[in-house]
Amino acid sequence: MNNGIDRPIKLGRISYTNAWPVFHHFDPDALQYRTEVHSDMPATLNRKLRAGEIDIAAVSSYAYGISSESYYLLPQLSVSSFGRVQSILLFLKSPLEKVIHGKIALTTTSATSVNLLKIIMEKFYGGKPIYEDAEPSLEKMLENADAALLIGDHAIRASWSNHGYRVLDLGEVWNLWTGQWMTYAVWAVHKDTARRYPEAIRGIYEGLLESKSMSARDMNPIIAKAMSQIGGTSEYWHNYFRNLCHDFGTEQKAGLQLYFRYARELGLMTNEIELLELPDSRVIDNLPNRR
Numbered sequence: 090m091n092n093g094i095d096r097p098i099k100l101g102r103i104s105y106t107n108a109w110p111v112f113h114h115f116d117p118d119a120l121q122y123r124t125e126v127h128s129d130m131p132a133t134l135n136r137k138l139r140a141g142e143i144d145i146a147a148v149s150s151y152a153y154g155i156s157s158e159s160y161y162l163l164p165q166l167s168v169s170s171f172g173r174v175q176s177i178l179l180f181l182k183s184p185l186e187k188v189i190h191g192k193i194a195l196t197t198t199s200a201t202s203v204n205l206l207k208i209i210m211e212k213f214y215g216g217k218p219i220y221e222d223a224e225p226s227l228e229k230m231l232e233n234a235d236a237a238l239l240i241g242d243h244a245i246r247a248s249w250s251n252h253g254y255r256v257l258d259l260g261e262v263w264n265l266w267t268g269q270w271m272t273y274a275v276w277a278v279h280k281d282t283a284r285r286y287p288e289a290i291r292g293i294y295e296g297l298l299e300s301k302s303m304s305a306r307d308m309n310p311i312i313a314k315a316m317s318q319i320g321g322t323s324e325y326w327h328n329y330f331r332n333l334c335h336d337f338g339t340e341q342k343a344g345l346q347l348y349f350r351y352a353r354e355l356g357l358m359t360n361e362i363e364l365l366e367l368p369d370s371r372v373i374d375n376l377p378n379r380r
């Protein structure tokens with residue numbers, strides 16, 4: 090079933106629930122071209138895409154930003170929120186005044202949110218904390234730190250525990266200070282792969298879009314799966330997915346460009362970024378440098 094392409098296309102899937110709507114109904118076996126799905130934490134997918142170990146993936150928007158010259162974005166796909174996101178959370182053991190000059194433990198699973206936290210701490214709050222990478226385990230992280238950043242299902246589970254800490258939702262803080270959307274993840278493909286295998290990439294892209302729209306029509310199967318795998322109530326998950334947006338339109342792009350600008354101002358990235366989207370496959374077919 091490889092239809093003339095010499096190897097499978099490797100697709101990276103974020104294992105956190107926030108990306109499920111885009112992947113849940115995606116069936117690699119229904120595609121014309123062989124596609125292997127690799128499920129992982131965002132930071133691992135960021136690294137694997139960068140290293141060329143996978144071809145196309147949902148990645149941290151920050152990871153896209155620092156390597157954007159190598160990638161096309163898949164249009165109309167992101168993980169974004171306008172305000173509260175409920176799964177990018179800073180748990181405070183000490184008062185905020187101490188945290189901003191104290192020590193913060195950062196989950197090793199993230200790239201966007203650790204840099205969003207730096208923007209919030211340094212640019213918005215005028216602090217300069219020390220950051221320390223840590224495995225995503227709330228109590229362990231807080232043994233030696235004033236606050237801990239968790240994302241995804243680690244953050245969701247920790248928010249349900251009876252921890253007694255004050256919690257900041259970084260999507261909410263970003264929106265309060267900027268009035269903008271925040272985009273945490275985007276879908277990116279290596280330009281090389283898109284040029285070499287335009288139809289295979291187009292097939293994957295259309296499969297992801299189809300999954301997104303099926304999920305938008307009926308969230309119940311995803312909510313049932315989240316309840317059985319992670320726990321929580323149907324109401325919690327309805328509300329969680331209502332706050333998330335998987336589109337990537339003008340407003341989400343404006344918010345992401347502002348995030349990139351602030352990251353540049355803090356020296357967290359260097360280049361200006363053009364959000365270059367996957368061209369139509371007929372256009373790719375005619376690109377002069379197609380190999």
Ligand SMILES: C=C(O[C@@H]1C=C(C(=O)O)C=C[C@H]1O)C(=O)O
Nearest residue numbers: 131149176199200201202241273
């Ligand atoms: C909304 C979320 O979005 C994400 C946050 C990411 C990051 O911080 O690098 C990467 C991918 C998404 O998982 C979340 O993890 O809760």
